[in-house]
Each structure stands twice: as C-alpha cells, then as structure tokens.
Amino acid sequence: MNHEKQWRPDRGASAVSAERLCKRYKNAPAPALNDLSLEVRQGEFYGLLGPNGAGKTTVISIIAGLVPPDYGTIRVMGMTFQKERNEIKRIAAVVPQEIGLYDKLTAIENLVFFGKICGIRGKKLTERVQYALEFARLTGHARSQVATFSVGMKRRLNLAVGLLGDPRLLILDEPCVGIDAQSRNLIHEQLTAINRRGTTIIYTTHYMEEAQQLCGRIGIIDNGRLIQEGTPVILLQQRGKANLEELFLDLTGKGLRDS
Amino acid sequence: MMKVFPAIIKELLTLVRDRAGLLVLFLMPAILVVVITLVQENILELTGQKNFKVLFLDSDQGGLGKLLREQLASGNLELVVQDAKQARVGDIEAAVANGEYQAGIVIPPGASRRFQKAAARLLQPDQGAARPQDSLVTSLYLFMDPAMMAGSRAAITGRLQNALAAIALEVKLSMLSKTMQAALDRLGVPPGSTPLANEKLAVLFRQPLLAVTENQVGGQSGGVPQYNPVQQNVPAWALFGMFFTAIPIAGSIIRERTSGVWTRLMTLPVSPLALFAGKAFAYIGVCFCQFLLIALIGIFLFPLLGLPAFIIATKLPAVLLALLLSSLAACGYGIFLGLACNSYEQASTLGATTVVAAAAIGGVMVPVYAMPHTMQRLSIISPINWGLDAIHALLLRGAALPAVYGDFGRLFLFFAVCAFLAWKLALTRQ
Numbered sequence A: 001m002n003h004e005k006q007w008r009p010d011r012g013a014s015a016v017s018a019e020r021l022c023k024r025y026k027n028a029p030a031p032a033l034n035d036l037s038l039e040v041r042q043g044e045f046y047g048l049l050g051p052n053g054a055g056k057t058t059v060i061s062i063i064a065g066l067v068p069p070d071y072g073t074i075r076v077m078g079m080t081f082q083k084e085r086n087e088i089k090r091i092a093a094v095v096p097q098e099i100g101l102y103d104k105l106t107a108i109e110n111l112v113f114f115g116k117i118c119g120i121r122g123k124k125l126t127e128r129v130q131y132a133l134e135f136a137r138l139t140g141h142a143r144s145q146v147a148t149f150s151v152g153m154k155r156r157l158n159l160a161v162g163l164l165g166d167p168r169l170l171i172l173d174e175p176c177v178g179i180d181a182q183s184r185n186l187i188h189e190q191l192t193a194i195n196r197r198g199t200t201i202i203y204t205t206h207y208m209e210e211a212q213q214l215c216g217r218i219g220i221i222d223n224g225r226l227i228q229e230g231t232p233v234i235l236l237q238q239r240g241k242a243n244l245e246e247l248f249l250d251l252t253g254k255g256l257r258d259s
Numbered sequence B: 001m002m003k004v005f006p007a008i009i010k011e012l013l014t015l016v017r018d019r020a021g022l023l024v025l026f027l028m029p030a031i032l033v034v035v036i037t038l039v040q041e042n043i044l045e046l047t048g049q050k051n052f053k054v055l056f057l058d059s060d061q062g063g064l065g066k067l068l069r070e071q072l073a074s075g076n077l078e079l080v081v082q083d084a085k086q087a088r089v090g091d092i093e094a095a096v097a098n099g100e101y102q103a104g105i106v107i108p109p110g111a112s113r114r115f116q117k118a119a120a121r122l123l124q125p126d127q128g129a130a131r132p133q134d135s136l137v138t139s140l141y142l143f144m145d146p147a148m149m150a151g152s153r154a155a156i157t158g159r160l161q162n163a164l165a166a167i168a169l170e171v172k173l174s175m176l177s178k179t180m181q182a183a184l185d186r187l188g189v190p191p192g193s194t195p196l197a198n199e200k201l202a203v204l205f206r207q208p209l210l211a212v213t214e215n216q217v218g219g220q221s222g223g224v225p226q227y228n229p230v231q232q233n234v235p236a237w238a239l240f241g242m243f244f245t246a247i248p249i250a251g252s253i254i255r256e257r258t259s260g261v262w263t264r265l266m267t268l269p270v271s272p273l274a275l276f277a278g279k280a281f282a283y284i285g286v287c288f289c290q291f292l293l294i295a296l297i298g299i300f301l302f303p304l305l306g307l308p309a310f311i312i313a314t315k316l317p318a319v320l321l322a323l324l325l326s327s328l329a330a331c332g333y334g335i336f337l338g339l340a341c342n343s344y345e346q347a348s349t350l351g352a353t354t355v356v357a358a359a360a361i362g363g364v365m366v367p368v369y370a371m372p373h374t375m376q377r378l379s380i381i382s383p384i385n386w387g388l389d390a391i392h393a394l395l396l397r398g399a400a401l402p403a404v405y406g407d408f409g410r411l412f413l414f415f416a417v418c419a420f421l422a423w424k425l426a427l428t429r430q
Helices: A056-063 A081-091 A107-116 A122-134 A151-162 A183-198 A208-214 A232-239 A244-252 B002-016 B019-039 B043-045 B064-071 B090-095 B111-122 B150-186 B200-206 B229-244 B246-258 B262-268 B270-304 B316-340 B345-363 B373-381 B383-395 B401-429
Strands: A014-023 A031-039 A046-048 A071-076 A092-095 A167-174 A202-204 A219-222 A226-232 B052-058 B077-082 B103-107 B143-146
Touching: A014 A056, A014 A202, A031 A056, A031 A071, A031 A202, A031 A226, A031 B111, A046 A056, A046 A208, A046 B345, A056 A071, A056 A167, A056 A202, A071 A081, A081 A092, A092 A151, A092 B262, A107 A122, A107 A151, A122 A151, A151 A167, A151 A183, A151 B229, A183 A202, A183 B143, A208 A244, A208 B401, A219 A244, A226 A232, A226 A244, A226 B019, A226 B143, A232 A244, B002 B246, B002 B270, B019 B246, B019 B270, B052 B064, B052 B090, B052 B150, B064 B077, B064 B103, B064 B111, B064 B150, B064 B229, B090 B103, B090 B143, B143 B150, B200 B270, B229 B246, B229 B270, B229 B316, B229 B345, B229 B383, B246 B262, B246 B270, B246 B345, B262 B270, B270 B316, B270 B401, B316 B345, B316 B373, B316 B401, B345 B373, B345 B383, B373 B383
Parallel strands: A046 A202, A046 A219, A092 A167, A167 A202, B052 B077, B052 B103
Antiparallel strands: A014 A031, A014 A071, A219 A226, B103 B143
C-alpha cells in the first residue's frame, strides 16, 4: 500500500512561528511563558527540552490552539488561529502525553472514530486505519480492547491516531514515556521515516539521548524563556560538553524544580 | 452533523461494554419500581382499593350473624369466618393485634335475641320517649389492627356501620309494617288500599331519593386509567432512572478530560457541540430504553404480583414528547456535571445527591399532593417533577397537549441552561 504523501514541505519556510509569547495562568506565582519566541521550519524535527514546569506544555498547547497566549502571536504554516483555526486543525496533529484513547473500544474502533472526527471517510478511512495499525504494529490486535493493551501498545496506538489525518505538522508531547526499549526504538524509527517524508515534528522529551538522536534542532526552555536553540552538535561544541544531558544541566542547573 | 454519528456510535459502544454501568442504569430503576410499588400498598389502602382481611366470629349463632355476613359479602372486606365452637374472643384479638388480620368482628352470645327484643320494644306503646335509649342497643365487638392507617380504619368502620344500619332498618321496617297492618285491620281499612301496611313499605323506604354522580375532571373520562401506585410509580421511577443517566454522562466526559482524549479531541477539527450532541443522542436512546423496560414491567409483571397493570394507551405521542424533553434535561445536566466537576467522585456524589433530592421533592417517592405544603411548593424546582407532572397530566387527567406546555417549556429551558453553562465551561476547560 502506498502511503507516500502528495504534499511536499517547502523546506526553509516557517512551519511554526511564535513571537514574544507570554502566558500566565490564573493564581500562578510566575508566568508560564515570558516573552518566548521560536521558529520551526517545515520538514524539521524540532526538540523542545526543559525541566519540569519550564513551559514546554504551554508552548505546545498554544501551538495546538488549546490555549491562547496572553500576548504575542503564533502562526502555523503561516496561518493564525483567529482566522484559520479549522484549517490549522486539519493539517496539524497533537499526540498528548496522556493516552488519548478510549479504553473500552478496540484499536480499530478508536482509529475509525478519530478518523471520522478528522473528516476522513470511505476508502481513504480504510486505508488510513490500515496504515495506522501497521505503523503501530497492532494489526494482530486490531479487534482487541485498548484496556487489554500494554503501555507500549497504547503509546504506539496513541501515536498512530495522530497520523490518521496525514498531518503536515506533528506535535508530540513525551510520546515514549514509560515504554520498553523495543517500543521506543520502533517509535523512533517510524518518526524518523515520517519526518523524512516531509512531516514537521515538534517533540518534547525528558530523555536527552532521545533528543540528541532524533532532533535536527533543539530548543531549551526554562522559566518560560527559550534559553538556547540550535543543532545538538553545534550546541555541544559551543558549550564544550560531551552530551546533551551535561549541556542541559549546565544550562538549567542541578537543583530540583518540583521539590 | 456528520461528526455526530461517529460520536453516537462511540458512546453506545463504550456504554454497551460497561456492564456495571448498564446494570445501574437499567436494574436500579427496575428493582426500585417493583419494590417501592409493592411497599406502597398503603396507597391502595388510602385509595380504597385494597381488600381488608377481617376475622368473623359469630358466638351468637343467631340470625344476626348471617344477616351481617350477607351485608358485608360484597365490597373490599374479605371475611374469614371462625368456628364458634373453637375460637374465642381472645384468639380474634390476638390475631388482629399481631397484624395477621386488619380487623376482627365478634357477635357476642345472645346478640340476635337482644336485638330482636329491642326492635320489638321500639313500637310498644310505653316506648314513646323522643330520645334514643342505650338500653335498646346491642353491641358487637370490633378489633382493629393498631398499625392500620386512619383512612383504612374509617373505611372498615364505615362499612360495618352501614351494614348494621341496613339490618336494623330492615328489622324496624318489618316491625313497623306488622304494627301498621294490625292497626289498619283494627280500623277496618281494606288490605291493599294503602302502601303503609304491606311488603311494599320496605321497598318504598329503600328507594334512594338523593345520589352523587362522580364526574371525571378534564373531560376525558374515556380510557383514562384510575390513579393508583402503579400509574404513580412507573413513570416516576422511570424518570428517576432517566435522570440518573446524568452520572454516567458526566463520568464519560470526566474520563475524557482526565485522559488525553479531551486534549486530542480539542485539537481535531470538531466542535465540542458535535461531541456533546453525540453523547446526548446516545443517552436519549438509553433513557427511552429505560422507560420501555419500566413500562413493560408495569404492564406485564405487576399484574402477576397482584398489582394493577400500567396503562399508557392514551396520549402516546405527547407522552413520548415528555420523555424526550425529560431525557434532554437529564443529558444536559449530565454534560454540565461532566464539565463542572473535576473528578468522577465529585460528579457521582453531586449527581446522585441532586438527582435523589430532585426525585424526593419531585414526587417520585411520595406523591406531591401527599407532601407538606412547603414541600409541595418546593416541588416546582425539580425537573423530575416537571416530567412527572406532564406525564400524569397526560395519562391520568387526560389533559390535552397545551395543558403541559408549561412543564415542557421548563424542561427545555433547563436543558438549554445546562447546555449553555456546559458550553461556557468547555471553552474555559479548553
């Protein structure tokens, strides 16, 4: 089955453009985002790193249109949520950190439901569901309830649902939390392949090794600000560090953020 | 609109696989309607539809006992005649006191003879006194179950007094007829020239001259079933079950919100309205199934348990509309709860408390007319009362559709307010 995209990215053009984003949640002692700007180009695999509470999820939520910024502008593929919310939702997909699946439904029922909600119908839906099942290596478990799945199977399906609409922008919030090495490896391979075919990926993770391996460019956020951005290789050279974890601790400090 | 259908199917599939939830939704109102209707037999007593078991001991063995049994034979008294040679007054008293029988009647020895003598003395020349004389009264003993309601006591006492008055009247008329005949014979009046001195006298005295004609109010007497616990409880507990669906609806929304499903859905090109509509349509179907189940219990099971059958033959389209609006109100409340509460525990506690309270003040457990005045006035705030009032008006009073527009309007307004608040909360939660 041919799942190659019709759409080709305009490499170099902006996929996500965030300018001077500010966000403070009600009753929060400090702003979640404080004048944060970042640019993700089409076809990029962009890693968003930061300690707990740094503002990663807020950035992702704003890019996904889940929360509006208090100040600043956000553009996705040149479009704004004020004018083209539904169009953005059609071309961008978010894979939440939590498992966004119905436990009581089977894998195929979940895929069909979310596919129809994305507006996919008929033969295309059948193809996309089949693709998603193959992607998640769950063809043999298509008619099993998600409640019976292991964490790894749920994570793979969670990710596969995000691919149903063939998104141009894929936003992944810690997609490999709590899974075994085999599932993680499969997800890494699949994401790399998807990115090569042109999908822009924004990826948040706490695993530095994972970010170093997958991401073409990373941005490190702390206290609601983008404190460092660039390719892993260049960042490591600039700071004279052996690996991304050392660089991360050097930039954000070793003190616990949630104690 | 195309996205509502997958939402409905998803909701129904999720619901069908939640067997515990289904049991609560269907079994709970089914059990409650059977148990409460059986327990509420006292309403049958209140409405005079219950048969009372009455022990009857004729220690006299004269004519009075036979006449009394004949008088009490028809109606709702089930006489259990005791063997006068074996039973004693104390046995009757004990059997009634322990609740085995609702009442006991004892005719003491010599009662018939005293009664006949008193009747004969009534027309003696020396009985010219203008006031009743206690010495002429023959007393029977009546024992009543102390746990019986006042209305039931009055019903039994009334039946007995009517029967005794009829027997006394017959005997008095017979005596009067004989006395008159003797007097007319002495005067030489030819037989048959006056109705005062023959058997016609008794017939003449029995002829009723005043009567009460009971009319059904609402002008729809034909086909309208009589009020009874079944007609009260079937729609009442069905509505209770229907409003209880608010809890699983809220639960399903909270599960979506606390998992990543809600986040995912909010990033997809779908309006929360379509998702809520999917939930509402699915649960409206559940509500109709609940009503169907409870109605079938009322129609087929209740007669087997000795209760009257539930009758829903009249005004079916209007009743269905009442059910639709009640279901909408329940679903709207469930969606609101799902967005207002932060955990399933919160939603289930708040939902169960409010639904039970709405049921209590809405006339599910006790009919509104039997409540204290303050509670009757309070019942107007209960959406369950609006639905129940509309169904009762349609089924029992034979009301036309315009008569329940007020209840329908309130139900729809309740749904609209809940849906609006849910919509605002959904935007906030987003």
